[in-house]
Amino acid sequence: MAKAGHPVSPLAPAAFPDLPVIDGVEFASAAAGVKYQGRTDVTLIRIAEGAQIAGAFTKSSTRAACVLDNQAKLAMGGSADQGAAIIVNSGNANAFTGARGQESVNAVTGAVASELGIPAAHVFSSSTGVIGEPLPHERIVKVIGDLARRLDRAGAADAARAIMTTDTFPKGASATVAGEGGEIRIAGIAKGSGMIAPDMATMLVYIFTDARIPAGLLQQALDGGLGSSFNAITVDSDTSTSDALILAATGRSAAAGITSLESPVGQAFAEALHRVMRELAHLVVRDGEGATKFVEIRVTGAASDADARKVARAIADSPLVKTAIAGEDANWGRIVMAVGKSGASADRDRLTICFGDMILAENGWRAEGYDEGRASAYMKNQELLISVDLGLGEGAQTMWTCDLTHGYIDINADYRS
Amino acid sequence: MAKAGHPVSPLAPAAFPDLPVIDGVEFASAAAGVKYQGRTDVTLIRIAEGAQIAGAFTKSSTRAACVLDNQAKLAMGGSADQGAAIIVNSGNANAFTGARGQESVNAVTGAVASELGIPAAHVFSSSTGVIGEPLPHERIVKVIGDLARRLDRAGAADAARAIMTTDTFPKGASATVAGEGGEIRIAGIAKGSGMIAPDMATMLVYIFTDARIPAGLLQQALDGGLGSSFNAITVDSDTSTSDALILAATGRSAAAGITSLESPVGQAFAEALHRVMRELAHLVVRDGEGATKFVEIRVTGAASDADARKVARAIADSPLVKTAIAGEDANWGRIVMAVGKSGASADRDRLTICFGDMILAENGWRAEGYDEGRASAYMKNQELLISVDLGLGEGAQTMWTCDLTHGYIDINADYRS
Structure with a gap:
């Protein structure tokens, strides 16, 4: 049941599933x-x-x-x-x-x-x-x-x-x-x-x-x-x-x-x-408040799982990453920013960033064959995969998040009233 | 110079100051x-x-x-x-x-x-x-x-x-x-x-x-x-x-x-x-992107300065606190949430939360004489002071932040375009 003015999330499944009865x-x-x-x-x-x-x-x-x-x-x-x-x-x-x-x-x-x-x-x-x-x-x-x-x-x-x-x-x-x-x-x-x-x-x-x-x-x-x-x-x-x-x-x-x-x-x-x-x-x-995109953040190649988690969380929590996703802007520079602020070991020149199966950045530099038009088209999907490989070790963590939209502000600027 | 569509912050000073010439x-x-x-x-x-x-x-x-x-x-x-x-x-x-x-x-x-x-x-x-x-x-x-x-x-x-x-x-x-x-x-x-x-x-x-x-x-x-x-x-x-x-x-x-x-x-x-x-x-x-409120977060009584900093930052960075401020909602429960998530030592029953000079919560409980109307009226100010005393020690930190508004989403969902 949505509150008045808060429509059902566009990411909702078509229906509530048929749950099996659990005896007891x-x-x-x-x-x-x-x-x-x-x-x-x-x-x-x-x-x-x-x-x-x-x-x-x-x-x-x-x-x-x-x-x-x-x-x-x-x-x-x-x-x-x-x-x-x-x-x-x-x-x-x-x-x-x-x-x-x-x-x-x-x-x-x-x-x-x-x-x-x-x-x-x-x-x-x-x-x-x-x-x-x-x-x-x-x-x-x-x-x-x-x-x-x-x-x-x-x-x-x-x-x-x-x-x-x-x-x-x-x-x-x-x-x-x-x-x-x-x-x-x-x-x-x-x-x-x-x-x-x-x-x-x-x-x-x-x-x-x-x-x-x-x-x-x-x-x-x-x-x-x-x-x-x-x-x-x-x-x-x-x-x-x-x-x-x-x-x-x-x-x-x-x-x-x-x-x-x-x-x-x-x-x-x-x-x-x-x-x-x-x-x-x-x-x-x-059903994230105001969500219009479901985003998987897949971090690999970190020096440790703990580092991978720091990077995944820094990306998934970043307001600038989340607003770029809301705006369907393939602004991978903000991913670089989030990696940098995470506190995890990172080496600019070993970092690889992919959206879906497109390599956007590698070797500390925009990827050869980077195609802004293709990257922008990808951002129009409702489900997105952002992969970051740090090129340092075996640490990995996948996290899931949503975008940050006007809907989030609408819901939370008046929740109690 | 504001970008088209991004009006000058309401928190801007009236004019650029007369800076003294620095010889050299x-x-x-x-x-x-x-x-x-x-x-x-x-x-x-x-x-x-x-x-x-x-x-x-x-x-x-x-x-x-x-x-x-x-x-x-x-x-x-x-x-x-x-x-x-x-x-x-x-x-x-x-x-x-x-x-x-x-x-x-x-x-x-x-x-x-x-x-x-x-x-x-x-x-x-x-x-x-x-x-x-x-x-x-x-x-x-x-x-x-x-x-x-x-x-x-x-x-x-x-x-x-x-x-x-x-x-x-x-x-x-x-x-x-x-x-x-x-x-x-x-x-x-x-x-x-x-x-x-x-x-x-x-x-x-x-x-x-x-x-x-x-x-x-x-x-x-x-x-x-x-x-x-x-x-x-x-x-x-x-x-x-x-x-x-x-x-x-x-x-x-x-x-x-x-x-x-x-x-x-x-x-x-x-x-x-x-x-x-x-x-x-x-x-x-x-001039925080989309800001309409200037907020001072004053944390005292923490077990250490490092803990005070954790609490101040958890409050100042919390999207839920910042949207409540944008909505002029005296939702101090979100301050409690932010203290709880900060990772700093905290004891619910020693926590005091004030907005301006109003005590909203103390002794693990809504303050006696809490006046929702007065608290809501306070939130209409353009400059706000949120004080949190943890009641545990001498650690202190003051931080400054702004609210999180539709303006932030507007600016950041289309920054590159």
Whole structure:
């Protein structure tokens, strides 16, 4: 649901995908009027007994109360023998709300726990929206009974809508893995559009699977995918106080349990999970505030992976690079600038810059056969690939970003009003 | 001179200041057609025999050829016994132009050296404009004879105009110090509008003084002022490949020579120099691309100065903070976000955020007596002060920035065309 005046991103997929039902996971959404009117803004997710939970969270030092609460709960163990739940609201981030923030988390998660008969230690929560305003948690508590009665295995699409803030389309992705004795299904939803930077750049992501896998392995599989998904996207270099990814495995698949990520099925599961994570991360970029271009930045040949990451991020976050892309200007000089400011080791005379399969610059100089007309024509594509090879070593990192347009200013100069 | 469609910044001063003549410094400007048509784009500055030179340059690893050349020349010593010169062009940065970049520098500085009879080792040069296009240096060489004939002590204002790129007004500042036996004068010009980030965020700055002071002390006085001027401003977090500050002292003042920066006159000179540097830096922010607000970010109470700098820069560079300011939205939650992402030590419950003299947030919570109406009214000011106290230690840093508006997108989505 787009805000009035913020049309659906031109980079949106044609439709929300058909997500497979994950046995043991149910959703319900409601309009609680936390802030928005005339739309759903609270989602309850119940996860059946015996589930295993993993998570990843923002590194912000001003994390929201619910993020701190989730981290504390997960630190006590991810085995939810008596089941688990996730309660999410949009419209208010419950961040920088002092001691009252934790009280709101306790009120909401406590109400869910008693309504569903689940230990509060396995009721997770997320809040997303304005920072610094007290959360009217009583409005959320009031709808929990109704939500519990309407829990539905097919409710993921509605949930993807209820958690949106400045998002212009709901986001979902799935994968299926052939296990031993049956299929393993993975389905996830996400929200995110602005305040996206790669220290868990997600805003909110919930991924479910029916795999039978212990919490420790699940966390390991999750951690292994962050670097090529949510930690590899940026919209505006700003890091949210609320970023949270929760991954739950219900163990209801007929397939044999996964006991190692090195086994063929363990590898296939991790790869499928990473694919779902990357797809959700890409959808966040495709809904980047004001985005009109989806851009892959591929850095190779750096002295180290850390250096490659610095260069990729400097390019992906550069307002001058992003406005040039918005203007469909093949201004590769700004890529040179971004490499230079990144702090990574770089040697002008070994640098190669390509747009798509066109070499624009090499050997410290505009490429022979450089064709401005062809480069400009390439910039008209909606999906762009910018490759930079530093010619120094084996370090590599790919990141994804969008352009910086008038739409970003429109959305963010009046978000609270 | 503004580009068509880019009106003069609303933050511009009413007029270019009356700069004092610096005995021993002469300027001439010409229209060489490097790229722009119908305006001056080359400036020659001659500095008399016996001058002392100091400088500061971008830390970019993709520095332009002229920056590398200036650094190499200065490293050999700042005493210009036989005089010095500076030649500057706008319209082309001569950056990432391979070996040909250095050839262009040699051609231009060599032509100036032979025209003026100055060793090439003391002919400095700057180029600013598009990155990655070969510099048509023959157009510059062609006007050097004419420039040399028209050198004029009163040419600083014309020079400030000739070095502009996307700047919408020329920038100058001056100060006078009472020395022993006479006055010491300082006058500077600068250009800069976008690609401004605090690793020598200047684009181009030339400061002249008639002080009698050795090059080593002059460099020390310059270095001492960078942290509170050009290294404390940001427009768009992007670092130029061309940033250069050159400071020349002609020794023509009647005042006694400065032999120490601890002496009263040494202190007064350094303070006056820093004031001129800060004023020029502020003018760059006031001409920040698309800027409509001039914003001071004052961070105190950090665990260290380095932490204070991280927080100040995270706030000053945040697109979400800058768009909120553009929208006159007192969205202090985005300040909390920026503190959180900065990487500096921060404790939510010790953080205090003020706009002007209004406390908006303290003790991890919206301030008692917070008045949204008053905060919103404050945001309508053209000059804003945002103060953040971390409550942890003595670390402090003040930075200056501007808002992020549609104007920035307008200017940068079509800069090359």
